[in-house]
Amino acid sequence: xxxxxxxxxxKSVVSLSCYNLQCFSWISEGxxxxxxxxxxxxxxxxxxxxxxxxxxxxxxxxEAFLYRDRRNVPDAVLxxxxxxxxxxxVQASKLLKAVGTLMKNAVFQGSTDPADxxxxxxxxxxxxxxxxxxxxMIESMASWKSQAVNNxxxxxxxxxxxxxxxxxxxSDSIARMxxxxxxxxxxxxxxxxxxxxxxxVSNISVELSKETLDxxxxxxxxxxxxxxxxxNR
Amino acid sequence: MSAKLFHYMKETPPDSVFSDIQTLNKFQDEQYGHLVQYVxxxxxxxxxxxxxxxxxxxxxxxxxxxxxxxxxxxxxxxxIPSNALKKSLTPEQIREDLINLGLSDAKADYFGEQxxxxxxxxxxxxxxxxxxxNQLLDMEWKFGVxxxxxxxxxxxxxxxxLKLVINTGNGVSNSYMELTLxxxxxxxxxxxxxxxxxxxxx
Numbered sequence: 001x002x003x004x005x006x007x008x009x010x011k012s013v014v015s016l017s018c019y020n021l022q023c024f025s026w027i028s029e030g031x032x033x034x035x036x037x038x039x040x041x042x043x044x045x046x047x048x049x050x051x052x053x054x055x056x057x058x059x060x061x062x063e064a065f066l067y068r069d070r071r072n073v074p075d076a077v078l079x080x081x082x083x084x085x086x087x088x089x090v091q092a093s094k095l096l097k098a099v100g101t102l103m104k105n106a107v108f109q110g111s112t113d114p115a116d117x118x119x120x121x122x123x124x125x126x127x128x129x130x131x132x133x134x135x136x137m138i139e140s141m142a143s144w145k146s147q148a149v150n151n152x153x154x155x156x157x158x159x160x161x162x163x164x165x166x167x168x169x170x171s172d173s174i175a176r177m178x179x180x181x182x183x184x185x186x187x188x189x190x191x192x193x194x195x196x197x198x199x200x201v202s203n204i205s206v207e208l209s210k211e212t213l214d215x216x217x218x219x220x221x222x223x224x225x226x227x228x229x230x231x232n233r
Numbered sequence: 234m235s236a237k238l239f240h241y242m243k244e245t246p247p248d249s250v251f252s253d254i255q256t257l258n259k260f261q262d263e264q265y266g267h268l269v270q271y272v273x274x275x276x277x278x279x280x281x282x283x284x285x286x287x288x289x290x291x292x293x294x295x296x297x298x299x300x301x302x303x304x305x306x307x308x309x310x311x312x313i314p315s316n317a318l319k320k321s322l323t324p325e326q327i328r329e330d331l332i333n334l335g336l337s338d339a340k341a342d343y344f345g346e347q348x349x350x351x352x353x354x355x356x357x358x359x360x361x362x363x364x365x366x367n368q369l370l371d372m373e374w375k376f377g378v379x380x381x382x383x384x385x386x387x388x389x390x391x392x393x394x395l396k397l398v399i400n401t402g403n404g405v406s407n408s409y410m411e412l413t414l415x416x417x418x419x420x421x422x423x424x425x426x427x428x429x430x431x432x433x434x435x
Contacts, residue, residue, distance in 0.1 A: 086371045165431055182431060217425065221421075
């Protein structure tokens with residue numbers, strides 16, 4: 001499967017003069033059981049360290065992270081990856097899955113120290129590739145972490161809220177009065193149930209009398225005091 | 234009969250009211266005092282109609298009057314202050330109405346005084362019965378820090394969880410939601426603005 005290099009010299013410090021399909025498996029650090037991952041990485045001959053290909057690798061890693069939890073990656077993405085690396089669709093899907101799992105592990109252990117990231121790879125892994133992947137991980141770690149936090153399990157989240165103050169001037173029991181009251185509407189979004197649908201947002205409207213609002217504000221102030229005492233510790 | 238103007242009703246009350254008031258005049262002052270107390274007790278808390286019925290039955294038994302007749306008299310008698318409450322009449326206006334209906338001066342004065350003392354409690358209870366849509370009954374909260382998740386070994390985000398107990402017309406419903414810290418602070422800020430508005434308008 002080795003393809004002969006056509007004349008141009010390899011710029012990398014590694015003595016390999018051509019790249020081919022490489023298959024690696026390693027033990028993931030920090031897990032109790034041995035996980036075997038296979039990563040198929042195909043690089044175009046001679047060009048892995050040139051800028052265009054570095055971008056391609058970066059993009060592949062980002063896509064792999066994006067689709068890391070899906071069972072089936074969309075066909076369009078698979079086609080593009082297959083074309084880019086000159087492999088079949090099946091191999092492209094395996095590539096994305098493997099890269100996705102690798103990125104997931106990197107995000108899980110969370111540190112951006114290169115030494116820690118290098119531990120994720122086995123000792124005989126291709127060094128320049130490993131450094132490139134580590135660099136990509138470090139660059140994207142912050143945005144991936146925030147994506148993971150946004151996706152995590154939670155109660156329905158409040159997205160927005162609105163309030164207004166009305167004055168009730170008359171009612172069935174008293175013909176003339178002037179009672180202020182507060183109306184509060186909160187927009188709450190459920191957790192996503194399907195990957196292709198934005199979860200729906202429900203409106204919760206509540207009416208608060210002055211006493212209720214005072215009591216609620218007392219409770220909220222207690223929360224604020226506790227938060228500031230925790231922050232100061 | 235000359236058409237007198239009443240404060241508590243726009244038209245002239247029916248004749249039954251006049252005759253029931255005449256019946257009231259026949260009661261002793263002490264018994265009349267009891268009846269007036271029952272009136273105010275009911276108006277302050279209209280949900281306790283069962284209690285009122287037992288009170289009237291006991292009264293009828295003690296004083297040797299028929300329970301049915303007493304209930305009719307009481308109903309007419311109750312209609313006057315309940316309409317007066319809706320229109321927020323003054324004690325003098327009520328006294329005038331009672332005298333025009335035929336109640337003796339002494340009894341009308343007594344009623345007027347009781348009205349004055351109880352007016353605050355009565356208005357407050359009437360306000361309390363005013364319609365409220367989706368009234369907030371209770372709010373429970375807890376806040377904490379996410380330690381870890383399946384995707385991140387170390388998370389450090391604070392979250393706040395709220396449970397709102399709401400009285401919809403058809404029962405009580407609980408709604409749960411989660412806020413991030415910046416959302417909580419802006420929520421608190423807006424609620425303080427709302428409270429300032431409410432205080433300004435009170």
